Amino acid sequence: MNAQKRLAIFERLAKAIPNPTTELEYTTTFELLIAVILSAQATDKGVNIATRKLFKVANTPQAILDLGLEGLESYIKTIGLYHAKAQNVLKCCAQLLALHGGEVPDTREALEALAGVGRKTANVILNTAFGHPTIAVDTHLFRVGNRTKLATGKTVLEVEQRFLSTTPKQYLHDAHHLLILHGRYTCTARNPKCGECCIVDLCEFHDKQLQPVKPPAGN
Incomplete structure (x- = not known):
């Protein structure tokens, strides 16, 4: 895929998704960190249901520690x-309190040293919290990258590095959320909605399903 086509894809995605951001609910960087840890192999919707109750009673490192294991698990x-x-x-x-004064660090090395935090x-x-031009490759980005040919690779790291090296600079900050939302609602794993896709003529997916998705009978 050439640079001109990549730019056009991101221009269209940005127009279709004018406010790209996480669907996890949070008010502080610490809340975001906890929500992201909880979101592994879970839906944002399910995490939000839990954290709405949790964060009302405990939204600092010390407050969550005070809950204890059973208390936290109940939420x-x-x-x-x-x-x-x-x-x-x-x-x-406990690490945030001992090593960072209860604050979430803003470097990759310090973040990845925390329990439950991977790349x-x-x-x-x-x-999301610090505005760095990073791209987190989850199942949606891995699928969208390989399917559209925006960023191909056999591993998550390969796809991430490909995105970082080829995404137009002006879209590096928002690319992560643009691609997640596109993958979650349009370029879905099963039955991608190619007939409703804003980049269908630019995408290099060879098995496009061009008929619009029809709503179930009775809706």
């Missing part, structure tokens, strides 16, 4: 892998 038990996630969140809170989570925090 997040509807989320997949909640027991392991609760343990990681408590460890992460993808660090990229989300760096981009």
Whole structure:
């Protein structure tokens, strides 16, 4: 895919999604960090349901530590892998207090040293909270990158590096959320909505489904 086509794709996505941002609900960087940790192998909707209640009673590292394991689990038990996630969140809170004065650090090295934080989570925090031009490759970006040929690769890291090296600079900050939202609602894993896609003529997917998706009978 050439640079001119890449630019046109991002121009159209930016026009179609004028306010690209995370669908996780948060009011502080710490809340965002906890929400992202909880979102692994879970939906943003499910995480939001849990954190709406959790953050009302505990939205600082010390407050969450004060809940204890059972207390924290009582708020997040509807989320997949909640027991392991609760343990990681408590460890992460302890690390934030011991190493960073309770504040979320703004470097990749420090973020990835926290319990429950891998490269993808660090990229989300760096981009969404601190404005760094990073791209967190989740299942949506991996699929969209390979399907459209915007960024091909056999591994998550390969796709991330490809996106970083080829995305037009003016779209690097928003690319992460533009692509997630496009993948979540249009370029879906099953039955992609090619007939409703704003970049269908630019995308290099060879198995396009060009008929508009019809609503179920009775709707």
